[in-house]
Amino acid sequence: MAAAAAADAGSDPSADALAATSTCPHCQREIPSSNIDLHSVHCARNLQKCDHCGEMVARKLMDEHYDESHAPVNCTLCKEIVSREIFDLHKSERCPQRIVACEYCEFELPAIELHEHQDVCGNRTEFCQMCKKYIRLREWTGHEIQCPAIANGSAQSSSARIIPEREVRPPPPVRPPRPMHGAQHRRLLVTIAVTGIAVMIGSILFQREEF
Structure with missing residues (x-):
């Protein structure tokens, strides 16, 4: 008790005054009590509290602060x-x-x-290779869980969703030309001979007309 009293008696009043603080009514900051009057005047003159975020902003920068932080x-x-x-x-x-x-x-x-x-x-369908049915896309998630083929273990993969390819049919075979009979062959030869003779006669008559 005596030591504490001695310590209190030996304390420096000026040090206590420097350690004391006061709250600025403008910025709500704790300011040393010795500077509170000067700070309050400066704060009220140069700073402004933002109505949107409560931050103390320099008055000359308030419009810029609003545009960057709060403007729609x-x-x-x-x-x-x-x-x-x-x-x-x-x-x-x-x-x-x-x-x-x-x-x-x-x-x-x-x-x-x-x-x-x-x-x-979602209403488009894909072919399920497991149960061989067309299933709507919107129903695939539930189908993969409830598909009987998957449940019975008959499928190797529960995620296969392959649209079957269209069946490719080979082109029809080309028929070979039908062989000509004897009568048809003779008629063809006669037609060729008559045509040749007609061409020769026409050529001779044309040459006579020129002379």
Whole structure:
């Protein structure tokens, strides 16, 4: 007790005054009490509290602070004006024009068109090699679990989804020319001879007319 009293008696009042602090009414910071009056005047004159985030900002930079941190943003995809605080959420989850992929064909398209596209795309069918049935794409997940062929272990893979190729038919055989009979052969020879004689007679008559 005596030692503590001696220590208190020997304490420096000026050191205690330097250690004491006061709260600035403008920026809410703890300021040494010896400087609080000067600081408060400077703070009130040069700083301003942002109404959106509560941060103390230099008065001359308040417009720049607002534009960079709080001003609404024009979404370049849907042209909607969105507050900056939720702009990242808007781009990733809410913008109707953000690009998303179809879960069935992985085709990329605007989110606003996804429901209609998947409604059609999901109704397309693929051939199940396990049970030999055509299954809608929207039903594949449940089918792969409930397919009887897979359950019985008759399939080697539960994920095979192969569309059967169309049957390729060979071209029809080319028939060989039918052989001519004797009568047909003789008629052909007579036709060739008559044609040759007619050509010779016509040539002779043409030469006589020239002379």
